[in-house]
Amino acid sequence: MSRRVTIRDVAKEAGVSTATISYVLNNKASESITPETIARVNAAIEKLGYVPNLSARALRYRKSNLIGVVIPQTEPGKEFMFSNPFYGDFLSAVEYTARTRGYRLLISGTSVGQSYIEIAQNHGLDAIIILGIYPTDDINAYKETKIPLVLVDCYRNDHFFHSIGTNDRHGGYLAAHYLIRHGHRRIAFVSGAVEEVGVNQKRLFGYHDALDEAGIPYDRELIFSGNVGYEYGAETALDIARNHPDVTAVFATADIMAAGVIKGFSDAGLSVPGNVSVVGFDDVFIANISSPSLTTVRQNIKEKGRVAVELALDAIDDPSGPKREVIIPLEVVERDSVRDIG
Amino acid sequence: MSRRVTIRDVAKEAGVSTATISYVLNNKASESITPETIARVNAAIEKLGYVPNLSARALRYRKSNLIGVVIPQTEPGKEFMFSNPFYGDFLSAVEYTARTRGYRLLISGTSVGQSYIEIAQNHGLDAIIILGIYPTDDINAYKETKIPLVLVDCYRNDHFFHSIGTNDRHGGYLAAHYLIRHGHRRIAFVSGAVEEVGVNQKRLFGYHDALDEAGIPYDRELIFSGNVGYEYGAETALDIARNHPDVTAVFATADIMAAGVIKGFSDAGLSVPGNVSVVGFDDVFIANISSPSLTTVRQNIKEKGRVAVELALDAIDDPSGPKREVIIPLEVVERDSVRDIG
DNA sequence: ATCTCTTCCTTATTCGTATAAGTAGAGTTT
DNA sequence: AAACTCTACTTATACGAATAAGGAAGAGAT
Numbered sequence: 001m002s003r004r005v006t007i008r009d010v011a012k013e014a015g016v017s018t019a020t021i022s023y024v025l026n027n028k029a030s031e032s033i034t035p036e037t038i039a040r041v042n043a044a045i046e047k048l049g050y051v052p053n054l055s056a057r058a059l060r061y062r063k064s065n066l067i068g069v070v071i072p073q074t075e076p077g078k079e080f081m082f083s084n085p086f087y088g089d090f091l092s093a094v095e096y097t098a099r100t101r102g103y104r105l106l107i108s109g110t111s112v113g114q115s116y117i118e119i120a121q122n123h124g125l126d127a128i129i130i131l132g133i134y135p136t137d138d139i140n141a142y143k144e145t146k147i148p149l150v151l152v153d154c155y156r157n158d159h160f161f162h163s164i165g166t167n168d169r170h171g172g173y174l175a176a177h178y179l180i181r182h183g184h185r186r187i188a189f190v191s192g193a194v195e196e197v198g199v200n201q202k203r204l205f206g207y208h209d210a211l212d213e214a215g216i217p218y219d220r221e222l223i224f225s226g227n228v229g230y231e232y233g234a235e236t237a238l239d240i241a242r243n244h245p246d247v248t249a250v251f252a253t254a255d256i257m258a259a260g261v262i263k264g265f266s267d268a269g270l271s272v273p274g275n276v277s278v279v280g281f282d283d284v285f286i287a288n289i290s291s292p293s294l295t296t297v298r299q300n301i302k303e304k305g306r307v308a309v310e311l312a313l314d315a316i317d318d319p320s321g322p323k324r325e326v327i328i329p330l331e332v333v334e335r336d337s338v339r340d341i342g
Numbered sequence: 343m344s345r346r347v348t349i350r351d352v353a354k355e356a357g358v359s360t361a362t363i364s365y366v367l368n369n370k371a372s373e374s375i376t377p378e379t380i381a382r383v384n385a386a387i388e389k390l391g392y393v394p395n396l397s398a399r400a401l402r403y404r405k406s407n408l409i410g411v412v413i414p415q416t417e418p419g420k421e422f423m424f425s426n427p428f429y430g431d432f433l434s435a436v437e438y439t440a441r442t443r444g445y446r447l448l449i450s451g452t453s454v455g456q457s458y459i460e461i462a463q464n465h466g467l468d469a470i471i472i473l474g475i476y477p478t479d480d481i482n483a484y485k486e487t488k489i490p491l492v493l494v495d496c497y498r499n500d501h502f503f504h505s506i507g508t509n510d511r512h513g514g515y516l517a518a519h520y521l522i523r524h525g526h527r528r529i530a531f532v533s534g535a536v537e538e539v540g541v542n543q544k545r546l547f548g549y550h551d552a553l554d555e556a557g558i559p560y561d562r563e564l565i566f567s568g569n570v571g572y573e574y575g576a577e578t579a580l581d582i583a584r585n586h587p588d589v590t591a592v593f594a595t596a597d598i599m600a601a602g603v604i605k606g607f608s609d610a611g612l613s614v615p616g617n618v619s620v621v622g623f624d625d626v627f628i629a630n631i632s633s634p635s636l637t638t639v640r641q642n643i644k645e646k647g648r649v650a651v652e653l654a655l656d657a658i659d660d661p662s663g664p665k666r667e668v669i670i671p672l673e674v675v676e677r678d679s680v681r682d683i684g
Numbered sequence: 685a686t687c688t689c690t691t692c693c694t695t696a697t698t699c700g701t702a703t704a705a706g707t708a709g710a711g712t713t714t
Numbered sequence: 715a716a717a718c719t720c721t722a723c724t725t726a727t728a729c730g731a732a733t734a735a736g737g738a739a740g741a742g743a744t
Contacts, residue, residue: 291633
């Protein structure tokens with residue numbers, strides 16, 4: 001940050017005080033500053049190339065016009081789990097919406113021993129959007145600080161914060177039910193970490209619901225959970241091919257995992273959907289790319305991003321107002337990865 | 343931003359002046375503040391839950407510890423072209439490296455009529471990393487402001503800024519040469535916009551070089567350029583299948599496009615690599631997912647992100663120092679999308 | 685001629701932090 | 715005992731912008 005043009009310089013150039021500059025800048029000039037002065041100020045601003053310093057403004061206003069986005073990391077202090085295109089789609093929508101509303105995005109993982117609160121307070125963030133990870137450790141501190149928070153796909157909401165998500169239990173049900181309708185009974189469940197009250201746990205419950213409804217016994221052996229990623233999907237498919245030859249279908253809770261599953265079966269000499277059917281989740285572009293294209297449970301990720309920002313702005317405007325809980329609908333998109341074996 | 347704990351509160355609590363607090367905070371206490379006082383200050387900090395306000399620090403230091411990342415948009419004021427996983431990988435590495443060095447990331451597209459400079463000055467960004475888009479409009483203003491800039495994959499470098507990229511001409515050569523070595527002579531080139539002095543132009547030159555070397559005539563009809571994306575790849579493949587049946591290979595300048603190309607050929611009833619071979623670029627995970635897996639020109643994207651930050655920090659530390667130009671090496675990764683027809 | 689009211693600006697202060705410069709008091713030197 | 719030197723702080727100011735409160739100049743009223 002080199003020497004910059006300040007309102008002081010502009011004031012000098014225009015031959016007025018800094019207060020006048022400020023009034024002109026903030027359009028509070030209308031009643032009591034002459035058009036000539038306004039013109040002179042604007043000319044000076046133009047001439048010197050003045051640009052407001054938002055750090056100074058943030059200090060004065062106690063408002064930074066910055067929204068923080070917290071994205072899951074593989075582990076604290078590590079990189080983002082960004083290989084899942086879900087995040088790119090989401091972030092793209094968040095950035096666009098925030099920008100058109102006059103906000104910018106600060107994205108950050110957390111370093112070890114650092115909380116989101118600290119980041120928020122550090123930068124005076126006006127709000128934080130948290131994706132998938134619930135800050136259990138210091139939730140009470142959050143409530144105290146009253147920093148507007150939007151929880152995305154977090155399942156511990158006590159209506160103290162805005163939240164947005166999908167009905168994951170229903171999503172899990174939709175996927176499993178779809179497979180059951182197509183004659184499958186030995187259905188493996190492949191997901192990322194099944195955390196207490198997390199997205200994957202809900203989807204697992206939904207899967208369970210569908211089995212129950214169809215009178216299919218639940219088999220713990222068919223539940224696989226690891227890293228949300230292509231590799232784990234592939235490994236798991238190999239495992240299934242080897243150790244569970246009776247499995248005819250897999251529900252993977254992310255398209256990126258489903259793609260890995262297809263790859264794994266292929267490596268094991270099994271074809272999808274010839275030998276085994278696969279259903280994914282999300283409907284990111286991978287679902288189209290993969291071969292066969294993926295039948296998957298679709299959610300509107302861009303909409304999720306857009307609404308997350310709307311909720312954040314809402315919480316900024318009215319920090320103590322009622323908290324909303326938005327549910328993005330889910331639907332099965334049929335493509336080519338499922339075969340009817342009924 | 344609600345009422346926050348400031349050093350003033352801490353000072354009161356500890357019974358010392360704010361200056362003392364500041365000295366303790368910045369470890370400038372060692373010589374002249376007693377251990378007892380330091381302990382008392384730290385206790386007060388702990389008790390009150392004090393967190394420094396970086397806006398105030400930014401104002402005082404003229405340093406924000408914020409690095410801006412500018413990502414191409416489909417068009418100004420629109421969303422990011424984030425569907426290409428290249429950006430996710432890159433950003434993930436940038437964020438991680440920046441964070442471990444004490445910086446955070448402000449990511450932003452530009453609204454219509456707004457320049458990167460303005461964003462940078464607004465937020466007092468210490469540096470900007472610009473991806474793929476060269477700010478021709480106001481490059482001189484940049485040079486004046488002396489905001490450290492790192493150009494990533496920008497090809498107009500006049501050594502006024504640090505830059506990092508790959509030898510794209512060589513990359514284009516590698517891809518085309520690889521196909522030629524496998525007996526192909528009618529090779530289509532499919533890319534995003536071929537901009538003057540841009541990445542795709544260089545890759546096209548490299549493709550041309552390889553044809554020349556092999557004595558294969560250059561055919562303008564086989565050059566296709568549109569949006570970097572899956573859809574355009576698919577459309578183009580259909581076009582090629584219909585109108586250029588003699589084409590036996592395609593070089594797509596991004597894996598995501600190559601995946602689309604494979605899909606397009608498949609829709610046209612042509613198999614890859616059976617009927618036509620495909621080479622991609624980047625080696626993102628799509629290359630593995632796609633079926634057949636993609637032979638592609640690999641670059642280390644994470645490394646690119648890491649080095650981009652290093653260069654930014656370098657420019658921050660020594661704004662007028664010599665500018666470096668880092669080239670990330672390229673290599674062909676052989677997978678299953680190319681058939682030898684020699 | 686004085687008072688009041690506008691109009692159009694300026695002065696002074698604040699936001700939270702960092703730091704150069706100042707100082708009180710104890711100890712040391714001569 | 716005056717002068718000096720440390721030690722361990724404090725005071726005062728600056729960073730850039732916003733704004734409440736103040737004030738000068740002129741118009742109009744009495």
